[in-house]
Amino acid sequence: MTTSGLHFFYFILAAIIILLLLGLSVWCIVNRRLLCATIVTLPRDVTALTRLIKILGHFLYLQRNNLTVGQVFDKNARKDPEKVIIRFENERWTNEQVQILANKIANYFQSQGFKKGDSVALFMENCPEYLCMWLGLSKIGVVGALINCNLRLQSLQHCLEAVNCQAVIYNEELSHALQDVIAIGGLNGTPLYSLCPTENSPSITPSIHLRTELEKVKCSQPEIKEKVGFQDVLFYTYTSGTTGLPKAAVIKHSRYLIAATAMFCLNNFQKDDVIYTTLPLYHGAANVLGGGAALCHGVEIVIRKKFSARNFWKDCIHYNVTVAQYIGEICRYLLSQPPSEHDRNHQVRTMVGNGLRKEIWSEFVGRFNISEIIEVYGATEGNCNMGNIDSKVGAVGFIPSYLNWAIPYWLIKVDEVTGDPIRGKNGKVIVCGPDEPGELIGKIERNHPIRDYLGYADKSSSEGKVLENAFRKGDAYFRSGDILVRDIYGYFYFNDRKGDTFRWKGENVSTAEVESVISSLIGLADVVVYGVEVPGTEGRVGMAAIADPEQSIDFDELANEIFTTLPSYARPVFVRIVSQIQKTGTYKLQKTTYQREGFDVTKTKDKMYILIGKRYAELTQNVYDDIIKRKIKF
Template sequence: MQEVQPSLEKSIHLFWSGEGNPESAIPGAKHLDPLLETAQRLQPTPPEKGFLDKLFYIYTSGTTGMPKAAIVVNCRYFRMSSLVYYGFRMRPDDVMYDCLPLYHAAGNIVGIGQCLLQGMTIVIRKKFSASHFWEDCVKYNCTIVQYIGEICRYLLNQPYQEVERQHRVRMALGNGLRASIWREFMARFGIAQVAEFYGATECNCSLGNFDNNVGSCGFNSRILPGVYPIGLVKVHEDTMELIRGPDGVCVPCKPGEPGQLVGRIVKSNPLQHFDGYLNQSATNKKIARDVFSKGDAAYLTGDVLVMDKYGYMYFRDRTGDTFRWKGENVSTTEVEGTLSRILNLTDVVVYGVEIPGIEGKAGMAAIADPENSCDLESFAGELKKALPLYARPVFLRFLHEVSKTSTYKFQKMELRKQGFDPALVKDRLYFLDSSRWRDIPDLSSLGEPFSLTGRRDTLIWDRVSSSSVGAATCVPVALLHGEGCERTLLSCGHVSGSLTSTFCGCSLVSCTFFLAESRWESGNEGPGLALLRRTQHLRNMERL
């Protein structure tokens, strides 16, 4: 509540219940228990409420930014709950296992909604546990389990247990199951149906994979597309702006072309209305005009999907996650799935980072490796087999754990901001040099001229040339010239010996720097060089 309280309207009253005293943490909150004790016992007059009246607010999970309070009206609750019940042919005697947060739509509406509206039995677990998941399913005779985000991968990552094949589960319901582990998940745990769906708390274009098509998150008819007015429209890969034709209307995608999923807003139809957020500015950002035709309005999901020739939809990436490198579009979702499989289903987050002076974004992977057990040489070899050159991450960051939302989705915002700058990142960093991973040293202690991000040749040269022979310390730069370098060598004039500190100032990608520390005493002509470590000139990474 502390995070979202500043964005709430002042008219909203806050209450707390139970033991403790959160008033200091949540200013203005009132203790509910004594108010209930003194409240009137007479039944109040039932308010006249309809299908379009507000039911409650649900805060988005914050995968791509700050959580937003999405408005849930009565008909939205009915629609979301009924879509999965009837679409996936559930039964009133089913028992659903719900280990998801109840303050999000998946655990609340999709899960608990089956109990409230259909009379289904719901087994609630306070928090997901991979080691006790199948034990619970056997104990409570569950026939349907819910998943979201990376839960299925966490289950696959568990050691084999006999109990995982002793259950009665026939269906796994949720979203976010990667295509790379889809069949393995079904085969290992004996799940007959994966009920993958696409949706968000506030969206008006939910989808469902109702016939168990591997990898798909839903279907929309190509024969009668107007029955359910949603579609994929082309966007600029870098800015994600909508691409429009000569008539000003968005350009629809053909089968196999990635595009942003949009849903036409029809105010007269409760099922196609967009209720938005409490914050009107946030609501306006999710609405586009002249999408399917002149004068219309559509909800922007912010997600990139692909439709095949039959009408099946496949999730590709969230808006802003796909990036362009070496003239090719890189899907972070696909690369994450490949890397996670190579690394025995560990947590992997892939995102694009900018390199000053270089077009596009280079791939960077943040990998959970708390035990420092990753074999870089083997990993590089497996990457070469599994991914084309443009899709291989140029940078690696190893950390203790990867930050996730409460719905088990990775958070990339902060990782993307920090990039590969050692001044901001204290985890282990590596860059891909040909087919080998090499260390990125922390040069922040050497001053601004040696910052890896945006490093300039002239600054390095100025720093070296300004040192005097009598100085206590000097950081010379030794340059190994690459093929095609025709620049004249420049000497700093402070070092003599076999390894002369020089700088050519060229901008070739093949030139590599060696950083070394030297100490001079007055009258001492020896360099006393102590080679530190090798690093690539990051301004010129186009060759990688």
């Protein structure tokens, strides 16, 4: 190459480098917030990536070997048969004891003609046998249906029939509920297996005394007639039924194993941790965190029959708990307890769960000396799962924007009234920007253990949960139904449940936000907020149902505080006083009935109040009539 040619080459090379640097400079200037956010969150992202690689490696091992939950547990049991993995009251259950009972269950039900694909309902309160039951059934491919033990009559009957249960295993404490179902024509001929003590007889006739039958059965591994694998169905778990009848979500071995591993690795749990759960084992959160830690990772778990705010920290001290689980309103219930010497005299390092409101987050951590709060997000049947592993106040998880190609979760704009996705001129959905609320969706990839959406046992119940042709023709996304907000750092914050917002005076009102404010004003009592229709108005007027069994609320003070803390459109115009708020089995507050009854004084004997000016006055029949006649303006 000649000297002039060499000079020209260097000139072009220099020009290219300068242009690249200029382009990079322009990009950095335009995206300086994103660049700064990336740098700030780099330690968080590196930590998460390290743990995700560990999860991926374990997943590939499970998938390659076509393993089931039962096989993973048996491997752990062979390694350390004397390891205690379940504590319940004064009971200690070792790997060997759990394995023996699970094998007996498998052998017994196989001898009774149950086969792969059949379903057996578990209608039981929390106890060690609960985990053994569905584990044993799964070894022969029988699918456990984990029934909410609070259900009664038609709701209970619906859950049993939704998956065509061929049998029911129940605690004696719940026998009356099954008797009520029988009285309305349910369970016709369905075999019932009672777990009553050996010396007692079942209270339902006819019932089979399961403990007595199991004494006759061998405890060796069952002879498998039909192979059970990684992608087979493990059990059904039901949605809470906050609106409508419960739906049976399909959980495969693959989903359970990956979820249990993700909870263990992502949250950096250790083999010598002791995990405390007071949540019902029919619920996915307790079954995956508690059950998964014990069965899949050999961690000791402590099960309590029911949550007790008074005994929570006492139990943690007694059992040397290091990790405790929360959900719904549990943290608020604990804060509502009077200060005690037990508040900080424990070894709990980590609290993990969902639903801790940011308004009480710091207070909770400070009072109870909790080093780490791990807030997690995810629907039982969904594919949008994430976690907040660095205790960011209020966040339910995070995904760095530069990793959306690998973790395809998006917040999209939806119509405020209909809830339908808003599409642009090109027909594609519109992605929300930073700090803009939108519905969370997750890309569906068939046969993927995490991104697949299996839906419900009743396929018609899955309609409306899948969004098709979102970004390109032929794609499919799971609709979470939740409205979240994502900030510039990639953190997600729960905003509200789609449908749990209402529009008033041209503004959208978040029920969760108003509930949180009012609850904090009245000593953390239970509150639900909802919109009600008023004749002659557009949108919905805010109404709050407050649990106040002692009738102790000072309404003048409440009105003053509400005017101080809430904008005009968010202030509840109506207030209903109830003895207690209806709850689901996982302590989530229900508002369906209250919303349906509205402010109609003829539908309830509860006292109701209306905001007139800056004061709450009792809602009498005459005032109600004036509202209906549109004599009172809003």
